[in-house]
Structure formats: structure tokens, C-alpha cells
Amino acid sequence: MTMKLKHKHSRKAGLPPGTLVHIGEKKSDAVTITVYEYGEGQFQERSVAKPDEVILTGEPTVRWVDVGGIHKMEVLETFGKMFGLHPLLLEDIANTDQRPKLDDYGTYGYVVLKMLYEGQHEGDINVEQVSLVFGENYVLSFQENGGDVFQGVKERLRNGKGRLRHAGADYLLYALMDSIVDRYFVILESLGEKIELLQDVCVTNPGPETLRDIHALKRQLLYFRRSVWPLRDLMNNLSRSDGQFLQGSTKVFFRDVYDHIIQIGDTVETLREMVSSMMEVYLSSVSYRLNGVMKVLTIITTIFMPLSFIASIYGMNFEHMPELKSPWGYPAVLGVMAATGLAMLYFFKQKKWL
């Protein structure tokens, strides 16, 4: 889904609450389910065809189930039964029009956030909703398409480097959220570059398409802020919560992500102010050009109107116009005209209109 505001919620209006209806773009591709089971000395990665095969014998320290595709309702319902999830939570996973939030369901928690990544066409920003359900020793992640944002986490799990394999499910939750938030910086950077490009255009060559670009940027920033800002409270709550899942040593990491969100929020505000300034520059650049056009118009009119008037006087057909008979009349009039024109030019030079 590219960055557009769609309110597909209405499809559900009238249905009983808790009804599972996938709200998003209908897709026909299959759902991919990958299970990662790991602990202090173990690691296993399995691709699974049906949700029933997720839990086999043998309980690992941490189990991460990564689900790509949320359009198959029966899959979600099976997960709901297996992990004892609330119907409203399943409804939230299926509805891709969610606002980022954190819900505490007692024995498990639910986080929904927006994953942003650049699309194939330049300037496109793709949005994907990611739902994370986390319990004492498991994390379930639901993506719309199964993008590659979690690729880094998976690599680190596979090669066993860093803290990840030795820590609990709470650290895995952190790693997943951190990898999503890190992507925001990439998007922000590309937005910043677009703004700097547009700023030059505003001064040198403003046109109606500049205006459209400014407003497109404004809307993208608006959407970006909407996606990121709710994470602030969310991360704050996570880093301060006394939940049973989060260990004290992990909280400092969530606080770090919180700091990143604050920093992103600051930068977004700065970019928004820059876009507003840009609008001002655009408008005053257009009006400055209008001014320039007006000056040329005025100068032409002001110089030629008196000259033409003089010429038209001597174009009158009165019988008694003594100047007409004088042999010096013509050159004298031409001289007067030249003098008038030059005086005008001098006047404009002084007024700084030239």
C-alpha cells in the first residue's frame, strides 16, 4: 500500500463487533509462516504450511512465529485458539487501518505499528502494518506481505552474534521494534533530501507542479508523523512498565528506542517547519516574479506613451500648424522624443526599477 489515506473501515459498519473481516487490500497469495525456536545452545528455523504445525514437541526458550499475510481469516483464527488471543485483538491484526498502540491483555501484550520502506518508484513510500503479540516466551509477528525489514534480526539469530540468542522474548520484541524504527531514519533522510531539492526549485523555477510537490511532501510528513508519534507513549510505557514479560535489563533498550522516537519526532517537526517555509518562499517567489513582469510593463508603457502622443500631435491635419512647415521640425521632434525617452530611463534607473 502506497502512502494514501484510505478509510476502508466502513466495509465493517453494521457487522457485530469482533467479526473478523480483513480490512486492507485483498490478496490471493498464500500466507507464509516461519518459526524460529532458540535458546542458550539451540536454534531451529522452520517453514510451516499450516498454523497447526507451529507448536511441535519440545519447548524452546524463545519461539518467534513470523507470519506474512493477514488476509486468510482462518489462519488468524487458528492462532487465536492456539495462543488464547482475544477476538478484538484478532480483529485489530486483520484491520490494516490501525493506529500504533500497545494493549495489555494480562498474560500477553499486543503492539501494532507501521513499517515504512521505500517503494520501487522513486519517492514512493510503502506502508505495511506489523502486529506483534508477545507472551512470556514467544513473539508472534504479523506482516501484510512479509517484507524484508526483519531480515537483519533473522541474520543475527542465524549466526548467533550479539546478545539476541542469549536473551529472552522481551529482547526479541525490542530487536524487532528497533529494526522497524531504524527504517524510519532512512525514510526521514530521503524526505529531507527531497525537501532540499524542492527548496532550490522554489527559488529558481517555481511552477504549479512545485506547489503540488510541496503539498505531496506535506502530506507524506503528516502521514509519517501519524505513524510515528503514537510510538512515543507506547515506548515510554514499555520502558517504564512493570509487566511480567519485560526484564529490567531490557528496559534500558526500550528507553533507547524511545529516545530515537523523540529524535525522529523532533526532525519531523523541523521538516514540517521547513516545508511551511518553503510554501512561503514559493508564494513570495511567484509574487516577486509578478512584480518583475509589472515593472517591465510599466517601463514600456511609460516610455512609449508620451512618445506616441508627441507623434500623434504632429499627425493631426490642422491647416495652420507652423511646425510642420519648418525644415527643422522633423529632426527637432525626433530629438525631443529621444530626450524624453532617455529622461525616463534615467528616472527608472534612479527608482531601481531597472
Add this chain to the structure above:
Amino acid sequence: MTMKLKHKHSRKAGLPPGTLVHIGEKKSDAVTITVYEYGEGQFQERSVAKPDEVILTGEPTVRWVDVGGIHKMEVLETFGKMFGLHPLLLEDIANTDQRPKLDDYGTYGYVVLKMLYEGQHEGDINVEQVSLVFGENYVLSFQENGGDVFQGVKERLRNGKGRLRHAGADYLLYALMDSIVDRYFVILESLGEKIELLQDVCVTNPGPETLRDIHALKRQLLYFRRSVWPLRDLMNNLSRSDGQFLQGSTKVFFRDVYDHIIQIGDTVETLREMVSSMMEVYLSSVSYRLNGVMKVLTIITTIFMPLSFIASIYGMNFEHMPELKSPWGYPAVLGVMAATGLAMLYFFKQKKWL
């Protein structure tokens, strides 16, 4: 009532407080009263002519009285006596100019909200005030006209599907409020579509009626926000309250409605910013057009003024103008004119005015 700001409150100024005066559009149609009584294995639906017939023998688990029409004062007063309601509450029901709010009267609660639905004419948004009084095992709903917003809830009650028939009065309260809030998404969607249409018009064909449309949209969003935003605190209070009517398991549903309200509020803010942007686009589009007109004016003036001046020189009647006698005078002047005109055009091309 279509979306207009009417302050009919003044009709009451001077009367003692607690006086029942219906503030809204006077209507002559009869009041419709429907009673739904249901419990674990029972369900009964009765249409009732007088409020006295609402309570018969046999106490059901939950009783819902749906009243369509609030203009008959004696009906409200009878309900007031039957359920022991405070005079100020009855006054609030009769006054359709209420702000959404939640009042706690100890043994019963009172919620007032605005029901929005699209009218017959395209773009019309109808507003109806809905008052909900809820006690331990009953819910009273008062609508202005008795629209079809609760139709879905009624259907679910009749066919016994879903959780509704098995839950208490608090879940019924939730179901009614949820059906009202779900309608907001429909309205929001149609407002969003209108905005996207207008945005194109702003760039391609802006006119005074565009301005009027923008401001109409602005006002509708303003009104929409006023109707929806107070629900935020209301839902938050409901989902956190320790009242005697709301069971813990129902609170999670109210929290879900709260999330919807937050999401609606977010979208309204986005739409409002889009409308503001649209205004900017409109203004700068109009000014860009003015610029275009000015350029044409300047070019025409700048090209023809010098040419006419040259012609007027040779229209002078001096006896001693040697050029006039030369056989090459005429073609030479025409040549000079053509050269001047082409030079001008080249100058404008360079200035990017053409």
C-alpha cells in the same frame, strides 16, 4: 436536522431550570416505543403505544426501550417517573443541542451523543441526538426520529447470533454506541472523497464556488470534530470506570471503541490539515493564473507599443521628412517593425515568459 449551527437554546432563557421544553424542530408525528426483553433463553420484542405499557409482569435479564421521538414532553415525564430519573436529565434528553457527555447519577448513567448519517441529497449529513440511559438491567435509548442506525443491533438480538443475547445491559450499551461510532467512519470516508475531488478542482478550475465548497467542507469537519471529540474522554471514562454496571470483561470493548474514536480524531485532524492545504493551493492557483494573465498583457503591450510608435512617427505631417519620399521607405519600416517584434519575442522566450 442537516448540519447547521443553530442555537435554539435561547427559547428557554428565563424559564426555571429543570423545565421540560423540547429544544429542536417541532414535530407532530407520534412517538414510537419499542421494548426488547431478553435473557439467556428468552427474547421478546413489543411495540408499545404508551410508556406505561413498557413494564409488564415478568422481569427479564435485560430490557431495552428504544424511543423514537422526544418532542412529547408527557412521554419523557412518564419515563422519568417510571425509572426515577433526575429532572435535569430529562431536560437534557429534550434539548437536542447537547454536547456529547457522560453523567453519572449514582444508580444509573446517562450518555448523550450525536448520530451522523448521510442524507438524501448528496453531500448532506444528517445529525440526530441520541440519549442513552443505562441502569443495572436496562437501557433506554431516545432518538429524535427513530432512524435505522440501531437496525444491526436489533437484527443481532432477533437472530441471537454473537455475544449480545448472552451478555448484560452493559454490553448492549456498548453495542449501541459502537454502531453509532461505526457510522462515523462512513461519514469520514465520504468527506475524504469530497476533499480529494475538490483538490483536483483547485488546481484545474478554481472559481468562487470552489471557495464556497472548501469552506463548507471546513465547517462540516469542524462540526464533525465537535460531535466526535468529546466522546474521547467519555469512552476513556467508561473503559476505566469502576461503576457498578460495567463488568470487567465489557471494559475491553469500550476500550476498543475508544481506540476507534482516537483513530477518527486523527483522521479528522489530517483532513483538516488537507483542507487548509487546499485553501493554500486554491489561493496560489488563482494567483498563478493572475500571473499568467499579466504575462500575456505585458507581452502584447511590449510588442505592439514600439511598433505603433514607429508607425505613428511616419504618420506625422511634416513637410520635410526625407524617408517618406524614398521608394524603400515603406518596406524598410516594415522590416524594422518585423525585426523589433521578433527581437521582443526572443527576449520573452529567454525570460521564460512564453
Add this chain to the structure above:
Amino acid sequence: MTMKLKHKHSRKAGLPPGTLVHIGEKKSDAVTITVYEYGEGQFQERSVAKPDEVILTGEPTVRWVDVGGIHKMEVLETFGKMFGLHPLLLEDIANTDQRPKLDDYGTYGYVVLKMLYEGQHEGDINVEQVSLVFGENYVLSFQENGGDVFQGVKERLRNGKGRLRHAGADYLLYALMDSIVDRYFVILESLGEKIELLQDVCVTNPGPETLRDIHALKRQLLYFRRSVWPLRDLMNNLSRSDGQFLQGSTKVFFRDVYDHIIQIGDTVETLREMVSSMMEVYLSSVSYRLNGVMKVLTIITTIFMPLSFIASIYGMNFEHMPELKSPWGYPAVLGVMAATGLAMLYFFKQKKWL
């Protein structure tokens, strides 16, 4: 006092604090004092010449002293001594430039608010400051002129209808404040009507006086908000206070007034946004008209400049201009002119400038 911003406070600068100086318009009319004494079976209304006659023998359940005119310092001082009021409170009563507020002096409370009512000239809004001092069984009300805002309360006291005669001084306080707040709705309604009228003028016939009207409205709304908004905290405090004067059953009434204030505040904000929009409409309506004027100018210039140029060519006095001798020269030139003019008109039609 009509709605103007006057800062008369400076007259006091330099005097010792607590000095009684009437700040407001000096008046020579006498002060009117009316005493209402009532209880469960009794009611007495007395007009009194001097403040000393207010308290006679026999203690009623509730005593209300309504004072019209606050410019006689000795009257205020007598009341101060009789009821043991703080000098700063008396100073506040005498100073009509107060902000609405609630002061708790332990054994009595002090409320000051603004009474708004329409003046004799259309559009005039009169402002009068009302001070209410309330103790356990009395209420003192001080008005600037003694208007008729309390007329409804007095009527209800006289005919003994409603709750008023049977309730305590706290309910009387509520009734007085409610009658003042109810007037706000009337003012708001008339402001709303003015705005709707002006909105049409902005589109159809904007002129400099429109601008002046918009700003007058803006200022009235600003003043209105200043008068009303502080009441919000005030009412909230009254409806939540655990003071010794307010009974629990009266608090629900103060909460009702609080709801009205919130509603008024909402409407004022809406009206303010509408006035801002109106300003935008005005400006862009003026600029749209400028645009229209510019188009006409451009069209006229663009059509006649080339035509005049053609004519001026054949007005040149060259001896060798073969066209001049041709019998078809004149009609041919006229034809060329007509063709050029029509081509121009077609061009403008296409550009949508006509």
C-alpha cells in the same frame, strides 16, 4: 457600558491597596436595594433606602439582598461592616474591570461575573459586572445598574413555583448564575446570525466596511470569550467543592451550568473559526474580483492593440505604399482587422478568460 476595551484601572495606581475607588462610569443615580426574605412558608420583599435597614428582626431561612448601583462607596462600606467582608472584596465589587473569578473567604464566598445583554441599538452588546457574595443563609448581589436579568428569578420567588422557595441559599446562588449564563445563549445566537449575514456579504459585495464589520465581530467574540471562559474553572470548582454552603443535591445543578459553559465555549470557538474563514473568503473574494478586472483589461488591450497597429500602418505618409491606391485596400484591411479580432476572441474563449 457597551463592549469596548477600557482600562480604567490606572485611576487607582498610587493609592494604598484596599482603597475603595469606584472604577467604572461615574453615575449620579441613587442606589436601589431590595431585600427578599423567604423560607418554607414565608416570603417577603422589601425595598430599602439605606443599607442599615436590610437586617430587621426575625431571621428568615434565606435572605437575598439585590443591590443596583455600586458607585456609592459608603453603601459598600456599610455592607462590608454588616456582613464582615474583607476590604479587598469590597474593592473588587467597586472595580467593574474584574475578570470572572471565585474567591473563598472561609465563612463566605465571592463570585464575580459578567452579565451580557443586547443594547437598544441593534448589534450593541451591553456588559454589566455582577458580584455575588454568598454565606450560609444569605446572598448579596451587586449589579452596576440593576438590570432585569434577575427578573425571572424574582418572579419565581414571588409566585413560589419550582424548587426555589424550598431550597437554600446555595440554590438561589445557582438560580442567579444560571439566569446570567442563559443570557449568554441569546447573545451567542445573535452573534451567530450576524456572522451568517456577513458571510453572504463577503461573497456578493465585499468592501472596506465588510472588513470593519468582520473585525468588530472578531473583537466581540474575543471579549465574549474572555467573559465566559473563566467561568469554566469557576463552575467546576463550585460543582466539586466541599464548601460548607453547597449541599450535595445542589452540586448537580452547578454541574449543569458547567456543561452549559463548556457548550458555550465550544460554540464560541466554532464562531471564531467561522470568522477566520470569513476573513479568508473576504480576501480571496477581493482578489478574485481583481483577477476579473485584470482579465477585462487584458482582453481589451490584447484585442485593440494589434488592430490599432494595423490602422496606424496605413496612416503612414509614405509616397510609395501600393496598398493605399488599390480600391480593395480599405475593405481588405477592415477584413483583416475583423479576422484578427475574432481570432483573439476565440483564443480567450479557449483560455476560459471570457
Add this chain to the structure above:
Amino acid sequence: MTMKLKHKHSRKAGLPPGTLVHIGEKKSDAVTITVYEYGEGQFQERSVAKPDEVILTGEPTVRWVDVGGIHKMEVLETFGKMFGLHPLLLEDIANTDQRPKLDDYGTYGYVVLKMLYEGQHEGDINVEQVSLVFGENYVLSFQENGGDVFQGVKERLRNGKGRLRHAGADYLLYALMDSIVDRYFVILESLGEKIELLQDVCVTNPGPETLRDIHALKRQLLYFRRSVWPLRDLMNNLSRSDGQFLQGSTKVFFRDVYDHIIQIGDTVETLREMVSSMMEVYLSSVSYRLNGVMKVLTIITTIFMPLSFIASIYGMNFEHMPELKSPWGYPAVLGVMAATGLAMLYFFKQKKWL
């Protein structure tokens, strides 16, 4: 110091903190020190040459030391030693670029505020920083120049009227602050008058100097707000504090000053909104005038262009132009011109351009 923004703080950058450097305008005048000692039956006023002479034998109930001039560092240091003041406090006294604030140093308190008074030139507002140090039975006041703002308080002390002579140091502190705050009303009034004058100018005769005046006013209000607004928290803290210096009976007076500050803040906001409106009026008044100029231009062009075109047709030199020979040609053409001109005028009348 007239109202200008000067950042003289930098002179100190690099020095060790707590270093006494007078930041303000260097002055060479001597420092004036006046001591007021009073109690229930006593009052003494002494002018003192050196700070060492401030404390003589005999302990009064209250001692007020009024110091005019803070540019002599040795004087401040002597006071610092005599009253045991913190070095940072002395630094704050010497630095006239302070923000109003209240510091609690345990055994004494420190208040710094801005004294505003009108200068000699009309429209000038002078700013002077006043530092008040208050202990159990003394108040030290430090002014930059020793203006006459405290004159009223001194008079009241001398003639022994009012509460001042009988109250403690806390009441003296209140009296001094009250006399400063009362001056704000005078300034506010004169700012309000300036705004009303400018508002007329904006409509009747706007020019570039109007713009400069508007922005000067805007800046003065900005500065005024900066000087006054921090007093709000300050007074609130004083009126609520449980410090050892403030008696309960004095707190009600500080609350009164707090109310004044709130009222001043309200008025400043109103004035600021009026200045913003004025800017709008100015701009739209200028643009309305531009509109008027454009209309005249258009009308002149529109009327004379066709007329001149007609004349230029009959100025062509074709041999075969039958109209030229007709005796009615000339009057007929004049008639056509007159008719065309009148038709144009009628058209403009209808378009409301005249």
C-alpha cells in the same frame, strides 16, 4: 533603558560563575541608599552614604533598605556580607537582563521583576529591573536608577496611613510589588490607546510607516508579556507558599496581585490579537487600494482604446474610403464614439466598478 532587546550577557562568557560583573548600561552616578525603619509606634528615614551605615544600634520591627544604582560592585558585596547573601543572588542583582523569578534561599527570599514606566518621549517605555531581597524583618530593594515608582509606598510610610506601618516585612514586600504591578495597568492603557489610534490610520491612510508602527507595537507587547507573564507563577507561589516570612493574612493580598497579573495577561492577549487583526486590516486595506487603482486603469483603457481605434481607422490614407468624402462622416463618427463611450460607462456602472 528603553524597550530594546539587548543581550549583554555575553560580556560575562568565560568568567567563573558567581563573578560580579554589572551587566547593563555603565553609569557613573553615585549609589543612593535610603533606610526606612519602622514599627508599631516608630518611624525613621535615613539617607546613608555607605552600606556599612545601614545597620545602627536599635532593632526596628521592619527595616527597608532602598538602593538606587547597582553598578557599584563593592556596594553589592558589602550588602552580601552584611545580610549573608549567596554570591549567585548578588550576580543576579547586578545582571539587569534577568527574567522575573522567585528564588527561595531558606532564610531569605529573592524576587526580581521589571518595572515599566513611560519615558520622556511619547511612546517610550522605560524598563528598570528591581530586585527585592526579603528576610524575616527586612526588605532590600535594588533599582537601576532609583525611580519614583515606590514614591507612593514611601508616602504611606511617612504619614502612617493605611495598614503599612502596622504590618510586617511581608506586607511591605506586597506593597512594593503591588506598586510595580499597578504601573503595568498605566502602560497597558497607553498601549491600548496607541492601538486604537493606529487602527484608524490602517483604514484611512496606510503607508509603510504604519507597518513599522504596527511592528513596534507588536514588539512592545511581546516584551511586555515577557516581563509580566513569569510573575504569574511567582505570585501564585507566593500566595500559596508556606514560607516562614509570609503570614496567612498577607497571602490574600498576594492573591489579589495574582488576580491583577491574570487580568493583565488577559488584556495583553487581547491587545496582541488586536494587533494581529490590525496587520490583516492593513494588508487588506493596501490591497483594496491596489484594486481601486486597477479599476481606474481598466476603465480608462477600456473606454479610450476602442475610441482611439475608430479614430485611427479614419486616419488611414486609403484613396478609396467613401466615408471620408461624406459630409456626415465626421459627425457620424463622433456620434459613434460618444455612444460607445457611454455604453462602456453603463457597463461599468452595472459591474459596480464605478
Add this chain to the structure above:
Amino acid sequence: MTMKLKHKHSRKAGLPPGTLVHIGEKKSDAVTITVYEYGEGQFQERSVAKPDEVILTGEPTVRWVDVGGIHKMEVLETFGKMFGLHPLLLEDIANTDQRPKLDDYGTYGYVVLKMLYEGQHEGDINVEQVSLVFGENYVLSFQENGGDVFQGVKERLRNGKGRLRHAGADYLLYALMDSIVDRYFVILESLGEKIELLQDVCVTNPGPETLRDIHALKRQLLYFRRSVWPLRDLMNNLSRSDGQFLQGSTKVFFRDVYDHIIQIGDTVETLREMVSSMMEVYLSSVSYRLNGVMKVLTIITTIFMPLSFIASIYGMNFEHMPELKSPWGYPAVLGVMAATGLAMLYFFKQKKWL
């Protein structure tokens, strides 16, 4: 690094959290490490080549390690091991894109802030990130380049003047932060001067480069505020914290820095409002000039159009134009022209267009 918005964070996206990657401009210069060890009677200053040499035998009262250059990861890691610092803290030191913040790690604290100083080119403002790690008896300071901001502190340490040598590590922390904050005043002052210069340009000679300067200033202020404002909470926390490192007597100094931050914030807001005003002045100054140009255009057109029209009438070639034969025709027409022109000029004088 000059004041530009660069988002280099993205270089890290995809790496495991806690990975040390220097985010900033790559540098090849060596890292300078200076150790200051001092106590009541001792002081030693050592330049050190490797971080391992920082701690020798003999424990001083306070040890300050000033590190210039943070691009060598191995240096940071060595410090991390020596002082037992959290990996995330080291990551924050290496990342120069931090927002000012205070982190409490239990046995040590971490402060990051921005050091601003003027660059070599006029108007340039250089930004350098400073990280301060403080424990019970040590302070580690990390600068990007090792500028001279701490020079004053070093001097005071060396010559032993003031409180510094006798106080603990908390006072050193204060002295370092104070010297950074003092620099802000210098920057603010130079920004204020730039604004005053630009304000004159806006009125006297506005051009497109003025606009660019205004927006550059706006951005600098925006960046300045972003660097300074977070310090407010930071200082407030420090001055109120009950940490084990800060002694009560030092807190009053942190409160002093807090006051400075508030004052800086106030001034920044004032400057921002002045820049906004400047934008308004610029725009209306440009539009006022346009107005002036339009007036000249209108006057020229209005004066010469009727005159030319009169001349063109008598340029017509009708045979029967009696005026042409009259000997007074020519002077009469000239007289009419002069009269018309003068009447026009009088009209414009009255309209105040001249």
C-alpha cells in the same frame, strides 16, 4: 560541522543494537586525551597518548578526563571497559546526531549536549556534540574536535582561583555545562544582531536574497531551539534530583543554569516572533512597491490616453472637418490637451496617488 540538518543515522540501519559505529564526519586526526587530577591541595595536568594511561596510581579527589575526538572506536571501548559503561552509552557518544538528554545509569550519569560556537566565516555557527559521563569522583568529557570552550574552566583549574579546585566532581560538571550554556548567549546575541540588520534591509531594499536570508535565520533559530530546549528538563532534573553525586550546595548552581536556559528559551521565542514579523514586513514591503509601480502605470496611462485620443481625432482624414481649417484649431486643441492633463494631475493629487 556547520549548522545543517544531516540524518546520518541511516548508516546504522540493519546493524545489531549496541554496535559502535561513529556517526558523524569521518576524521583521521588523532584523539587527544588530557587528564586533570586535583583535590584540596593538589593539581596535576597530563596529556596521555592511550586511554590505558589515564588511571595511574594515587587516587585524586576529582579526576577529569577530556577526550577530543570520538571517531576512534577502540578508544571509546577502552574507556567503556575502564569505567564500566553501558554499550548503549558508548553508542550514544559515538553518534553525533543525539538530542540533548540526561541518562541515569545508577552508579554514573550521562549528559549529552550541543556546543555552539561561531565559525571562521561570518554567520557560520559550528555545532559540536559534547558527552559528559560523571561518577562519584570523576567526569569524562567527549568532544568531537576538542574545541576551546572548556578553556576557561581549565584556566581556573590551573590558577586555582574560585571555588572549582575545592569542590567535588559535581561542581566540575556544573562548570563544564555552564561554560557551554554561556556560549549560547554569544550566539544568541549575534543572531539578534543579524535580525536587526535584516529588518532594515526588509524595509529599504527587499529582494529575493533577503528572503533567503530570512529563511536561513529561521532555520538557525529552529536548530538553536532544538539544541537548547531539551536542556530545560535536563537541568530541572539535575537541580531537583536526589542522585548520589550531586550535593545540595551544588544544586543551587544547576538551578542557576536552569534559569539561564529559561531565559535563552524566552529570547529564542522572541527572536522567532521577530523573524516571523520580518517575513510579514518583507512581503508587505514587496507588495507596497508593487502598488507604487501600479500607480505610476495608471497615472501615465490615464493622462496620455485621452490626450492621444484627442490628437487621433484630428488625425482623421474626413474632408468636412471644419475645425481643421480654423487658424485657432491647433492652439485650441493644444490648450484643451493641457487643461485635460492638468485636471488629471489635480485629480490624482486629491486621490493621494502622487
